[in-house]
Each structure stands twice: as structure tokens, then as C-alpha cells.
Amino acid sequence: MTEFDDWFAANDKFLTGAVAWLRERLEAARTPEARADTTATTQEPKAFFSRRTARPPAMPAAAIGRPAPAAVPMPLDAAEDQDDPPPLIMLARRLGMTAFERNVLLLSVAMELDTRIAGLCARVHRVPAMDYPTFALAMSVFDDPGWDAISPERPLRHWQLVDVVRTGPEPLTSSRLRADDRIVSFVKGLHHLDERLRPILRPLPKTSSDDLAPSQQSVAEEVTTGLRRVSADGAPAPTVLLLGPDRACKRLVAGEVARIANLHLFTLDAEDLPSERSDLESLSRLWHRETLLAPVGLHIDAHDVDRRGAAADSVRRWLRERPGLVLLDVREMWPDVTETAVVPVDVARPMPAEQLSTWQDALRASVDDVAPSRLAGQFDLDLTNIRRIAHETADVVGEQRLTALWRACLLHSRPVLDELAQRLDPKATMDDLQLPDPEKRQLEQILDQVSNRGKVYDGMGFRERMNRGLGISVLFAGESGTGKTMAAEALAHKLDLLLYRIDLSSVVDKYIGETEKNLRRLFDAAEGGGAILFFDEADALFGKRSEVKDSHDRYANIEINYLLQRLEGYRGLAILATNRKSSMDTAFLRRLRFIVSFPFPGVTQRTEIWSHIFPEQAEAGELDVARLARLDLTGGSIQTVALNAAFAAAAMGSRITMPLMLDAARAELRKLEKPVNESDFRWLELAEGSA
Incomplete structure (x- = not known):
């Protein structure tokens, strides 16, 4: 037998003795002299109930009940001295119960443990239907009774050890006492959570x-x-x-x-x-x-x-x-x-040095020495997830191991962010961007800083001296269609990170405080390091604070202040895109690591865009790229023209020709409300037709 089996057997033995002692008490209370004295006592209830003392007057010995015979010793008092007492005694100690209250609880519990108790209760009550314990019965059976034992402030009712089941105008003392199911199980030695608590x-x-x-x-x-x-x-x-x-x-x-x-x-x-x-x-x-x-x-x-x-x-x-x-x-x-x-x-996530050490221990010699530092520098994970990811990718060997680890870290970041923002699948590359050299160099610097954060912050000790500004915040400013979103995709593609575009409709809320709550969830979810946050049309969120004239202005400014704090504390890469830089709050501009301007493309950039606008599978005729480049269009508008011309060619069952391109270009210029020189378009169409 185990130690628990021995303890359980000892408790059963204790309860057997306690219930036997209780039966003797009930037997003694139903003797003729006890019944007579009890009847005499209850003939004058007013004198008893009118007293406001904690305990009622002493009752005649016969009414209280004769002591148990020597053959059945009282086991409860003997158990009081034990260092590891039975549950009933331990419960009485912890809840500060008197001996009388403990005996009342035993009487109620015994109803569930011994079928003979009900009959004895009925005989003591001298009413066959009253085959249950009552407080009046307990008063007549046990020594040193106290009226306060049944008050709501005392343990029996305060801790809901017993329920008082009252029917109609029935007096409290003659109402049924029912032991709580959880307490019955506890006294029996069975431990389980209360059924009423399980739902929550x-x-x-x-x-x-x-x-x-x-x-x-x-x-x-x-x-x-x-x-x-x-x-x-x-x-x-x-x-x-x-x-x-x-x-x-x-x-x-x-x-x-x-x-x-x-x-x-x-x-x-x-x-x-x-x-x-x-x-x-x-x-x-x-x-x-x-x-x-x-x-x-x-x-x-x-x-x-x-x-x-x-x-x-x-x-x-x-x-x-x-x-x-x-x-x-x-x-x-x-x-x-x-x-x-x-x-x-x-409570914070593990420190970068702790994450690095865990990556090194989990990966050992399965990857190169640089891999743990790259993973620890980019992703902010707890130790459990680091070990889980290392275990899940253990079957991948060689150069593919780092790729598998990286993908697993990205997947860990996705579930929460997918609920809060729109994930973009990066298709553009750095080679697809047509920007002046200074802007290209800025993008390269952004790539370098994201890739080498661990070396600088931890290897060079900057993290110990900084508690803010550890992330990289970037502003892409320029007209619509100049390549801001494409640049964000190119960075995500090069860094092999997830890209999430923030949908303002899911963030901004008309109810006070909800916008901050949504932004907090968003930034917290992105802190894992596997994502780039892309705030398109950022001036709608990061606009200038206004003079406070009413409560709306005050709460709008609170939202902007909260954004300032979260942006400065965010440790990942956040890209803000706007075509109205002048509308941005200057406090945001100070917190930005880079501001990249996307100028309107010149003829040289437009020529490059037109030259590579169609996929290899698209059947295009001889196009006058130089002529098309003279049209005053951004890269986004050029993409729209090419796509509309391709749909027109598909509908006609022909190749993409210059006339189709010109028709699409004319429509785009009119849509943008830009001047259209029809003579130029007619000359180009005639030239294409003669060719």
C-alpha cells in the first residue's frame, strides 16, 4: 500500500468511529427521560429566543444527552492532538470552529455516510417525516451548544459548510441541515474542485x-x-x-x-x-x-x-x-x-543574451555560429518557444536548417497579427525599385540596421544604455503611386520578414480609449520581431496635434500621444507612408530613424519602369517606350495603364499593341484630371498603324 492508501484507510477508521459515536449520542437522546426533558424545555421557547447572548442558557443534562458508553470512545477529541489530523478535525481548526460546530457538521455529513442516521433523527424528533438533522436536534444531542453557531457570521454558514433548507414559515431551528457536497467529499478524503467553480x-x-x-x-x-x-x-x-x-x-x-x-x-x-x-x-x-x-x-x-x-x-x-x-x-x-x-x-520576455544562449544550446553544432545570433537579434521569443522551434526543425540538416528555423519563427508571429492587420505577400524586390541613388542608399542602410541590430545593441553595449528607440521607424514620403508600398515589399522580401499593412478601419474607433487599445494589441503582437508594420496613409493616424477646444480635441491628442510613446518603444521595423508629409506631427518626425522621399519619377525612371512593366508571359507588340515615358505618370499609374491595356488585348484576342497602350494611358490621365494633348495621341496612333 502507498502512503496515501494508509492515510485514506486511517481516515475511514476515524470516520467509522466518529459516526458510531454519533449514533450512540442519538440513541441516548431518544430515551424516555431525554424525551420528557426535551419536551419540557421546548414548551417555553420565548425565554430562549429572547436572549441576545452568544450562547443559550445551560440545558438539563438529560436534554443534552447522556455521555457515550465506554465501549464507543469519542474519537474527535482524541484526534485533536494529532499533528496530521483527519480532514474533519483539520477543517475545524482552519475555520476556527467550536467543538459544538464541529459536531453539527459531523451530524450533517453523517447523513451522507450512514443510512441509519436518518431513522435515528426521526426518532429523536418523534416525527417520522423529520428524518434529517436540525439545529434543534443538535442542541439536544451535543455538549456545550451555542445559538451563535447557526448565525451567518459563524463558520457553518459563512463558509457554506451546511445549507439550511427552509420551507415556508418553518423556524430556523427545525429546518433541515444539509452538508455541502464539496465538504462531504473533503471529510471523506476526496479532493476535487467545487462544481460551482468549474465553469470559470x-x-x-x-x-x-x-x-x-x-x-x-x-x-x-x-x-x-x-x-x-x-x-x-x-x-x-x-x-x-x-x-x-x-x-x-x-x-x-x-x-x-x-x-x-x-x-x-x-x-x-x-x-x-x-x-x-x-x-x-x-x-x-x-x-x-x-x-x-x-x-x-x-x-x-x-x-x-x-x-x-x-x-x-x-x-x-x-x-x-x-x-x-x-x-x-x-x-x-x-x-x-x-x-x-x-x-x-x-515580467518581461527573456533578455537578448538569455535568448542567444538558449538558441546556442538548442542548436549546438547543427548550424553555423552566426545563426543563433541572427535568430536572437531578429526574434524576441520565450525559452519554451525557442526550444520547441529547435525541436520541430531537428530533422532538417545542412544549409536548409537556418531557413527552416527562420520560417518557424515567422509562423510563430503570424496567428495574432493576422487578426489585427492585413498581411501582404511581398512580390517586389530591390531591383524593381526605380529611385534616385540617394534614396536607394537609404534603403540599403535600413536593411543593414535591421540585419545588424544584435551586433550593435548587444555586442557593442548600446542596449544597456538605452530603454527607448531600439526599433527602426521609417517614413516614406511622396505622391501616391511613387513606389512607397513597393519599397516596403522589397524590404520585407530582402529581410525575409512578414509584412502587415495596418487597416485604419480596424484600428480607429469612435469610442474613447478603443483606438489606443487596438494599437496596443497591434504593437504587442508585433514585438516578437518577425513582422514589419506598414502604416499606409499614416497622416490619418500620425497627424498634427491640435489646439484643445473641446473634449474631442483632447481625446484625439491623447491618441496621438499614445502613438508617440508606442512608436518610440517599439523594437521592430515600422514604416509610415504618407503623401502629405506636411500634415505629420513634428514629434513623430523627431522619432524617425530615416525619412525617405519618393520623388515623382523623371523620364529616366519612367523609361526603366515601362521597359519592365510586362511579365515575360505577356505577348506585347513593338512599343515606343521613349514616347510612353514622356507621359506624366507615376509608377503606380504606369502599372494601371499596362494592366488595362492587357485586359483590352485579352478581350480582343490580340497582342498588347501601342494603340491599346495609348487608349489606356489617355483614360488614366483623364482619371487623374491631368491635361491630355489629343494631337500627340493621334500622331502616335498613326505612326503605330503605319508600322
């Missing part, structure tokens, strides 16, 4: 100390040290605030705290808390009771909860019961979270 609570997977980086491990140890200090002083456990933007890392720290403290950790979503005050307080008290029954802790996920909203109010009411150890996951400090002590700790 779920176990948090256990963590290993290897899952945490040394910096995170030190945070967990700091928390547990503080908890031990508070526990030694006898004060209630404080609420631990886990601060930071990374939910996964905070859960790892919470799991490690529970592991060190030897607690089973459950998690609760703040949004799942009931809104009704009575329901909330009842569930909170049930959970507090769980903390007294078993070594458990609670992790509340309020990561995305507004601390001024209804869900936050529910969390505060929940915590008023002081329900044991609570680790509250929030993004930022809640100054008024609870009346008890609060321990705030900042």
Missing part, C-alpha cells in the same frame, strides 16, 4: 524551472520570498500584480511561483466573473474556502481588461474576500486593486 476556473499547466530565463526565475523567487515573509507575520496573502505586455511570460512566472510554493494553480478570466454582486461574492467565498481546504492558488487573467471598466470592478469585489494567494495578470499598475497589500512585479 481551469487548471494552469505546471511549469518547470527550465521554462524560465534566469531573469524571470529571479522575479518568481522574489515573489515567493515576499510571500513567505508575509505568511510568517500572519498577515493575509497579498495580491501579486504581474505587470507587462507578454501574457505567456507572466503565466510562466505565475506557474513557477505556484511550483515553489507547492500550490496547485488555477486560472480565471476576468471577463468570466458574474456581474451580479451576490453571485460574485458567493463564488469568491467558495474559492476562499478552497484555499482553506487544499493548497491552491489563483491566477486571474485581466491582461486586456480596462481597469476602469465593469470587469475590473468585478475583480476588485472578488478580491475583497481575501481569497488566499492571487496572481493578477495586468498590463499596467492598478493602484486601487484591493484593500489588502499589493506586490507589483514587472
